[in-house]
Amino acid sequence: MRSLTVDLDARSYPIHIGAGLLARTDVIQAHLKAPLVAVVSNETVAPLYLAGISSALRDQGVRITEIILPDGELHKDWQTLNRIYDGLLNNRCERATTVIALGGGVVGDLAGFAAATYQRGVPFIQLPTTLLAQVDSSVGGKTGINHPLGKNMIGAFHQPRLVLADTDTLKTLPDRELHAGLAEVIKYGLVRDASFFDWIESNMDKLLARETGALTYAIERSCINKAQIVAEDEREAGVRALLNLGHTFGHAIEAGLGFGDWLHGEAVAAGTVMAAELSRRLGWLSSADCVRTTALLQQAGLPTQGPALGADRYLDLMALDKKVTAGKMRLVLLKGIGEGVVCTEIGANDMRAAIEACCHG
Amino acid sequence: MRSLTVDLDARSYPIHIGAGLLARTDVIQAHLKAPLVAVVSNETVAPLYLAGISSALRDQGVRITEIILPDGELHKDWQTLNRIYDGLLNNRCERATTVIALGGGVVGDLAGFAAATYQRGVPFIQLPTTLLAQVDSSVGGKTGINHPLGKNMIGAFHQPRLVLADTDTLKTLPDRELHAGLAEVIKYGLVRDASFFDWIESNMDKLLARETGALTYAIERSCINKAQIVAEDEREAGVRALLNLGHTFGHAIEAGLGFGDWLHGEAVAAGTVMAAELSRRLGWLSSADCVRTTALLQQAGLPTQGPALGADRYLDLMALDKKVTAGKMRLVLLKGIGEGVVCTEIGANDMRAAIEACCHG
Numbered sequence: 264m265r266s267l268t269v270d271l272d273a274r275s276y277p278i279h280i281g282a283g284l285l286a287r288t289d290v291i292q293a294h295l296k297a298p299l300v301a302v303v304s305n306e307t308v309a310p311l312y313l314a315g316i317s318s319a320l321r322d323q324g325v326r327i328t329e330i331i332l333p334d335g336e337l338h339k340d341w342q343t344l345n346r347i348y349d350g351l352l353n354n355r356c357e358r359a360t361t362v363i364a365l366g367g368g369v370v371g372d373l374a375g376f377a378a379a380t381y382q383r384g385v386p387f388i389q390l391p392t393t394l395l396a397q398v399d400s401s402v403g404g405k406t407g408i409n410h411p412l413g414k415n416m417i418g419a420f421h422q423p424r425l426v427l428a429d430t431d432t433l434k435t436l437p438d439r440e441l442h443a444g445l446a447e448v449i450k451y452g453l454v455r456d457a458s459f460f461d462w463i464e465s466n467m468d469k470l471l472a473r474e475t476g477a478l479t480y481a482i483e484r485s486c487i488n489k490a491q492i493v494a495e496d497e498r499e500a501g502v503r504a505l506l507n508l509g510h511t512f513g514h515a516i517e518a519g520l521g522f523g524d525w526l527h528g529e530a531v532a533a534g535t536v537m538a539a540e541l542s543r544r545l546g547w548l549s550s551a552d553c554v555r556t557t558a559l560l561q562q563a564g565l566p567t568q569g570p571a572l573g574a575d576r577y578l579d580l581m582a583l584d585k586k587v588t589a590g591k592m593r594l595v596l597l598k599g600i601g602e603g604v605v606c607t608e609i610g611a612n613d614m615r616a617a618i619e620a621c622c623h624g
Numbered sequence: 625m626r627s628l629t630v631d632l633d634a635r636s637y638p639i640h641i642g643a644g645l646l647a648r649t650d651v652i653q654a655h656l657k658a659p660l661v662a663v664v665s666n667e668t669v670a671p672l673y674l675a676g677i678s679s680a681l682r683d684q685g686v687r688i689t690e691i692i693l694p695d696g697e698l699h700k701d702w703q704t705l706n707r708i709y710d711g712l713l714n715n716r717c718e719r720a721t722t723v724i725a726l727g728g729g730v731v732g733d734l735a736g737f738a739a740a741t742y743q744r745g746v747p748f749i750q751l752p753t754t755l756l757a758q759v760d761s762s763v764g765g766k767t768g769i770n771h772p773l774g775k776n777m778i779g780a781f782h783q784p785r786l787v788l789a790d791t792d793t794l795k796t797l798p799d800r801e802l803h804a805g806l807a808e809v810i811k812y813g814l815v816r817d818a819s820f821f822d823w824i825e826s827n828m829d830k831l832l833a834r835e836t837g838a839l840t841y842a843i844e845r846s847c848i849n850k851a852q853i854v855a856e857d858e859r860e861a862g863v864r865a866l867l868n869l870g871h872t873f874g875h876a877i878e879a880g881l882g883f884g885d886w887l888h889g890e891a892v893a894a895g896t897v898m899a900a901e902l903s904r905r906l907g908w909l910s911s912a913d914c915v916r917t918t919a920l921l922q923q924a925g926l927p928t929q930g931p932a933l934g935a936d937r938y939l940d941l942m943a944l945d946k947k948v949t950a951g952k953m954r955l956v957l958l959k960g961i962g963e964g965v966v967c968t969e970i971g972a973n974d975m976r977a978a979i980e981a982c983c984h985g
Contacts (some may be wrong), residue, residue: 297950352944353773355943357948357949357951359949379780380778380780383766383768383776383781384780405744407744412710413713416709416742417741417743419741419744419745420744420745498745582716585719585744589720
């Protein structure tokens with residue numbers, strides 16, 4: 264088991280990464296405020312792991328409420344959030360009840376937002392079961408839901424008390440989900456960790472073959488990067504914005520196609536190519552590094568071209584993103600591999616050209 | 625103008641109380657993060673004050689979005705909250721947009737929760753226009769909405785940057801709303817400020833006659849009490865719970881009748897009588913002080929008996945309240961006037977007897 268800490272003073276918490284961790288309900292129990300738990304999962308993940316966790320916790324004297332949601336980004340909305348509230352209230356969950364998210368990014372974001380807002384906030388634990396959730400969304404306290412007009416538009420910062428990333432769960436993960444998680448792994452290399460990027464290039468075969476050692480290392484190094492950034496800038500006043508590389512373009516893809524058509528990581532991959540291409544056009548990223556970026560995403564089984572929504576539609580959707588300040592879009596671009604920068608002065612024509620160069624059709 | 629501060633370190637903020645303050649848009653502007661504002665109001669309050677505030681702010685170069693909600697506790701729900709999100713998104717409000725609540729407690733709670741959760745949190749200002757909002761709900765950062773199964777069950781702590789309480793708005797307040805606000809004023813006297821209780825007894829005629837001096841004093845002293853408690857215990861881990869005197873019984877009345885039938889302050893008044901009666905039965909409050917409490921609430925034009933829901937229905941609804949811990953109800957009772965205490969060990973039979981003694985029929 265590998266362990267690290269997200270350093271946020273009184274709200275610091277551990278991340279443990281390793282095989283078989285979902286069986287470590289003793290670790291979960293040590294982080295409960297009271298022997299009261301509500302596990303939120305989805306129809307895909309619950310049948311695999313929920314019964315084991317619930318029965319082990321029950322044996323330890325914990326009262327369990329189970330709340331099972333439909334699977335998919337499409338359901339990251341008000342209606343599904345209200346199913347969590349209904350479950351919590353119908354089972355008389357209290358302020359001392361710990362909400363546990365068992366699933367991928369969507370379950371974590373929904374359960375985390377419910378935990379942030381149920382009775383004005385209850386304790387929260389993340390048990391991420393997808394690569395994307397283990398390397399990114401379960402760490403850092405971002406929670407929320409989508410609005411028809413934009414992704415993650417409604418939400419809260421609510422840090423978990425514990426993150427347990429069981430690498431065994433990746434064995435049953437569909438290929439498409441594994442690849443989507445790799446998009447966020449590659450992101451850390453691109454924005455701040457060039458030697459990690461090199462490592463990913465050298466070890467992509469092992470990652471795709473799901474070698475436990477390689478996956479564990481990739482998760483740990485991703486979490487180290489994320490934990491450093493979150494400790495420095497919890498509420499994204501500055502450096503945390505770097506982690507949005509590819510996300511503004513990506514959110515436009517997700518919203519433009521309707522949430523759930525592309526996976527989040529897939530949209531981020533195509534968005535990252537657009538950001539790299541725009542960086543190249545601005546003379547910031549060399550053509551060789553732009554090619555390396557696209558090639559690595561492609562090697563990871565990810566799309567490197569966006570859907571043909573039309574550049575104007577992209578710009579329109581991007582203008583709705585949370586990263587707009589004083590009417591100006593904030594984009595994460597690259598000055599090199601391992602060197603992300605936040606930019607606000609990019610012209611629409613440059614954006615349009617980069618989008619058009621990276622779209623189908 | 626009277627001014628005081630809620631002392632919360634970096635999140636400290638001023639409360640200004642006085643006549644004509646809604647015209648002081650310069651004070652509002654000084655607390656904006658950017659010249660971007662979304663004013664949330666309701667159909668009753670907006671026609672009275674919104675045009676003046678918006679045009680003054682526009683003259684100062686501020687971009688204004690106006691969001692008008694239906695009036696009443698009945699609308700403190702998901703549907704109405706989503707109208708705020710829709711308004712914010714359709715008008716491309718950003719993270720730097722300040723949400724301003726112009727209205728009573730319902731508008732403040734809804735707008736505050738929207739501000740807490742829109743793009744994971746934007747700045748917030750309170751312009752309370754009812755006595756209840758000026759003495760209680762606009763101060764301290766509690767925001768939220770009701771769930772069919774319980775009042776304020778979904779919400780967040782989100783402190784405003786400024787509270788401007790314009791006492792002129794009380795001139796047009798319906799009597800019933802004025803009386804409802806007095807329930808919370810009396811509460812401060814009962815739980816921690818016996819000499820204020822005496823003052824209210826001596827000055828009730830002036831308060832009911834809406835004498836500006838008396839109202840301003842009552843608001844200021846209420847806010848001083850609330851600010852002290854919030855500074856000590858922002859998230860209600862301890863002493864802040866005292867401010868829930870009468871609220872657990874009161875929430876049962878509101879939920880039992882359907883939100884909006886009784887005003888919140890009216891339900892709190894009847895609930896306070898129940899708490900006083902229960903305190904008397906436990907031998908904690910003298911009969912004379914119990915009578916004084918009931919008499920003062922009655923003098924304020926408030927109900928001192930609850931609706932005949934049946935004691936078991938009360939207990940059932942109370943068990944759903946947020947103040948339940950480890951299955952035990954937490955009640956605020958009185959050891960004397962000015963001496964509130966939080967109790968968890970009250971037997972159901974004692975509660976039942978107190979409820980039955982204080983209900984119609």
